[in-house]
Amino acid sequence: MLEKNYTPKDIEERIYQDWEESGDFKPDMRSSAEAFSIVIPPPNVTGYLHMGHALDETLQDILVRYNRMCGKKVLWQPGTDHAGIATQMVVEKNLAKEGISRHDLGREKFIETVWKWKAHSGGTICKQLRRLGASCDWSRERFTMDEGLSRAVLKIFVSLYKDGLIYKAKKLVNWDPKLMTAVSDLEVLQKETVGKMYYYKYPIVGEEGEFVRIATTRPETMFGDTAVAISKDNEKLKHLIGKKCKLPLTDRVIDIIADDHADPEKGTGAVKITPAHDFNDFEVGKRHNLEMINILNEDATLNENTPFAGLSTTEARQKTIEALDKLGLMEKIEDHPMVIPYGERSNAVIEPLMTDQWFVDAPKLAVDAIKAVENGDMQFVPKNYEKTYFEWMRNIQPWCISRQLWWGHQMPIWYAPDGTIFCEETEEEAQKAADKHFGKKVELTRETDVLDTWFSSGLWAFSTLGWPDQTEYLKTFYPTSVLVTGFDIIFFWVARMMMMSMYMMKKVPFKKCYIHGLVRDEQGRKMSKSKNNTVDPMETIEKYGADALRFFMAASETQGRDVNISESRIEGYRNFATKLFNAARFCEMNGCVKADDFAPEKVEAPLNRWILTKADAATYEITKNLEAFRFSDAANAVYQFVWGTFCDWFIELSKPVFYGQDEAQKAETRATAAFVLDRILLLLHPFMPFITTEIWNKTGKRNVKLIHAPWPKVEGEKRQVEAIDFAIDLIAAIRSLRADLNVPASAKPRVLLKNLKTDYLKDTASMIKSLARLENIEILQDDAAITQDMVQGVFSGGVFLMPLKGIVDFEAERERLKKELSQIESRLQGYAAKLSNDNFVSRAPQNVVEEEKRRQAEALEQKVKTTEALKRIENL
């Protein structure tokens, strides 16, 4: 028995618990069925569910549940990410509240504290995923820092190192002075600002009064200048090439060199070269073998290579300008639009800094990763994202993987006292290798850097399945079937997974990659805490239920586009759930219980045959769209079938049957209703798993749980459905006419059908009478019976007449008919224009022409009828 009211919260929590406790999310490993697998994009272990997750996980759960019902062996592999920088920052912030820094604690104690924090807050997001209904196999939950995954990290690191694909280099890297670590290119955000361009000059050595003029946005870096560059094509300035200039405020003299990096059109045409603090200058420096002078400390204050040691860059900039001005070398300062790099996590200004770092040879790894997409082993959905992927992969730079953090996978690198590097999976092995190398016992020290978080996430598709062990799960579920993620993560994660997997497994990590957009606010703006326009999915679920939120996500997901969150739409889908719930109650109250021996093909009543046909059409539509990842089309098809077809028409049309006397027909209709309701529960389950399960469990005995029930296969049989479509069209036409003429709801007029070409009325008269609120409906036997007060309406099956004397205002009816006539007239003009066009008639396909002629004939007929009707009531 269903409850009187639909209360999502009670239903959803209870049902999820049952699924998880019963092991319903676990694949049946004994089955020989085809495998289907998804690895979850691991959320930050200490994070909270946001709408982006809600979208991502909903889509995955729909695919997982659909494929599970299709009988496949399904694994949805869950887990979380240690999120190096993000997590370390949170913990450091907490410590700061107590006035402690991580350095006070020391590395070991600090890491202990992070683990404690993880234990404390780490379960939240997984609980939230459960609340959403995600049917992951939680018994297999993994964490990027757990023992197994760490082993995978070590193994692949050593392998890459020994293959020469990981190397150490002193290079200019993006340095985050707040976090005091290197970060990758992807972790740097370029922000537009209006800065200043400073113009000043360096005196030429040996030529009194001669200068080379410089333009720069960062005058304080001049202490790191080791040359000035001018293009050899710069007619105005090329005479300076080869000369030397004095670097003011220092005792250094630097060369003026020829380099095409200096664009004659830009700035002054002469560029100060600071190889240790600018990526372009670094390249110039390499070309000309320039000295690289580092002028910054790790916290971005100036160092002792400058006169302003200890000052911040902004303070030093001011001092530098003042000092240059005093020397009479400043020329001017102009406003200048520019882009400044910021750390995506710390929001600190990123400084290019010369440091020792570790790199992955991404350009080499990209080769196979590109090939796998080119040859279709991995397909993006929608396809156009492969362009983004190729674009990036073909221009990929070495990937800086070392981070000067404490929270993360410490690199398996050991140094001998003389600096020789040993890379092994364990300290013992490294020691052994070192001892062998030196022929004696040496003391090793371990590299303190940890790996970029995305290094371990890059292994996620196979490390979670047990690799490096050749587990049953790895064999069964790798490569995974599809990865579902946002476009913002293609470079960070999708590309890295492709590279790591192709390198280690020689197979793609997933056969398809479904890319969705961002979740935005109702007006399409990006959600952010500062704009205060974020919507908390947990609050939404609390208010409307997880089913409503899920359905919203599915219905809004059109390939490639962003999703705008809309409370009114979510509310609408909650209403949809309520509607279904009440429809189920209607069935229940009318004794519609599932009959095991029900055979759809033996059904006789036109209404029942009709709804079965519609159910098959909907099944086909939904299945087709799910297979093609067309989530919104699938969701809309099920919505339309449930509300627009089953509730609005089938249930309404079944009422005269249930309230009537024909017991045989009642029995058949009950069985049909139960069958179709079951079909609805099956089709809707991937989208709304909770309410469908609740109804499934409480309406009749079942020999299978809904979550494992077989997805309906559509048979080809075409049933006769025209009689019901005829009735629906007629009912709608009568209702429309009644509304136009203000026929009171209580009035029960008669209806006469004219020129009826079919005998559909025999089966449908009682339902038409009931739904159109008529006293009677019959076929007009003789035109002589037409009275003046008969108002005429048209519908697809012909013409009907309704005597309305004393009920309506005939002036309104005359107006209506005139309007209708003019509409018919304009349609006729359209048809005539087309059909009199020789080009159309001769070139358009025959069936299109025929169809046009048919419509013309139909409209002509309507014109005649309508004119007659108007004439008839002319004087009333």
Next chain:
RNA sequence: GGGUGUGUAGCUCAGGUGGUUAGAGCGCUACGUUCACAUCGUAGAGGUCGCUGGUUCGAGUCCAGCCACACCCACCA
């Protein structure tokens, strides 16, 4: 500078291969206490499909140009 998208009803958006009178939800208007549901029902109003050309018998759909807007990548001394 390179790339990718978007512009359709008051709002948010659907409209795989060109072909009925361009759709949905919300909102709006009128009516409705029919015993599944007012978290509902019935009916309705509302659109020069960004602009201009082109291809075609036929263009929201294909092509070109333009105008807006969004995002991504690179760079700007």
